[in-house]
Amino acid sequence: MAVLSITNLHKRFGDLEVLNGINLEVNEGEVIAIIGPSGSGKSTLLRCATLLESMDRGTMTYAGVKVVEEDAQSNSVYLPQNKLRQVKALFGLVFQNFNLFPHYNVLKNIIDAPICVQKRNKDEVIKEARALLAKMGLEDKEDAYPFQLSGGQQQRVSIARALINNPKILFFDEPTSALDPELTGEILKVIRNLAAENMTMVIVTHEIEFARNVADRIIFMAEGVIVEQGPPDEVICNPTLARTKAFLTNLAER
């Protein structure tokens, strides 16, 4: 069964049509990398999928839960707020700028939402959080505050925060773009390890080499539509469309 299924997603900001009929199905254990030029709507797609932005048209289903349906005029209709809040435990989002809460220490950043929002058992959550921190190589940092950590460490905390509810799918929006080049490696390694554990992931990235290595499928977006998609070797090594070729050449020359 598909973990996430989006059909016919349309999103506009005023007169600007940002997403123009996106269909996306993500299967369990699949790793998808989304690439494409700036302004093509990659972030907007992730923001619609994570309920940060509301779609104008289209449907969305998470693990069988119909989150967005279309009415007779094919306008999007969302589940009520309290139901949406439950859906939010099904996914995690890792931001480019980490967005950790600066006034909470590392442990509290991870455990506060599951305890306060999902009302999970505190001891159990703390145990899981410590296990995640150990996995991220941060076992000695649980009392630190975000400002005391390097960018790479902060991003690892935010990945732990996104994983604490055992989500079915994890989204990353350019998770290494805000990092110094020498720190990107540690984050890419974490993502690779998650992929090895069969975590379902959708990753927006400009790291083409990484995308090629880690992804099962590459999606190339331009001007609000999916232009080309397929296994990395096809899309990256042998793109069929001129648009994709131009983008990849451009990227390689930088």
Add this chain to the structure above:
Amino acid sequence: MTFSTLMQLASGLRTSIYIFVLTLLFAFPLGLLVALIRMSRNCLLRNAMRLYISVMRGTPLMLQLLIVYFGPYYLFGLSLKNYPAFLAVIIAFVLNYAAYFAEIYRGGIASIPIGQYEAATVLGYTKGQTFFKIILPQVIKRILPPITNEVITLVKDTSLAQVIAVLEMFTIAKQIANQQASMMPLIAAGVFYYVFNFVVAFTMERIEQKLNYYQ
């Protein structure tokens, strides 16, 4: 300067402290409410608050005191008998300081990066939880310096209560100074104000230090 003079001043100081404490007690939450309405999406409410803030900041507090105290009589012919001047002082001070605090809150709230709201939303926090758990604590840390300025001004502003004959410290100091034809009571009052503010500044600094555990 006799002991009794000092005792009289001290009783005035007590009134000043009441004005100070009650004003802060009500103006902090009211200011937050005003700031939130001022930032709300409802254009009518938003502009109403904008007008309220601009009037409160654009006219003298002394005038506001007079209007709050005498307004009910002159505007509606209501008797002042059951309307203590002290109550009028508190109402006027709270309305005035809430307006100043509102603008400070507003600046603080606007300075919090949008990513904080987005992270909280994705994690499932409600709007209320997001504001009170994630946003407001960060706002408070950021606005402490300008709030300290206002609080120190408030200590000195309590002396304005004299215009509607509330016996706070400055009123009393002036009376005694007249009776004794001496400046000493006024100087003593000045020292009291200074010590009061010293304590306030010290306390605010301690709070700032306490919040320095993060950046």
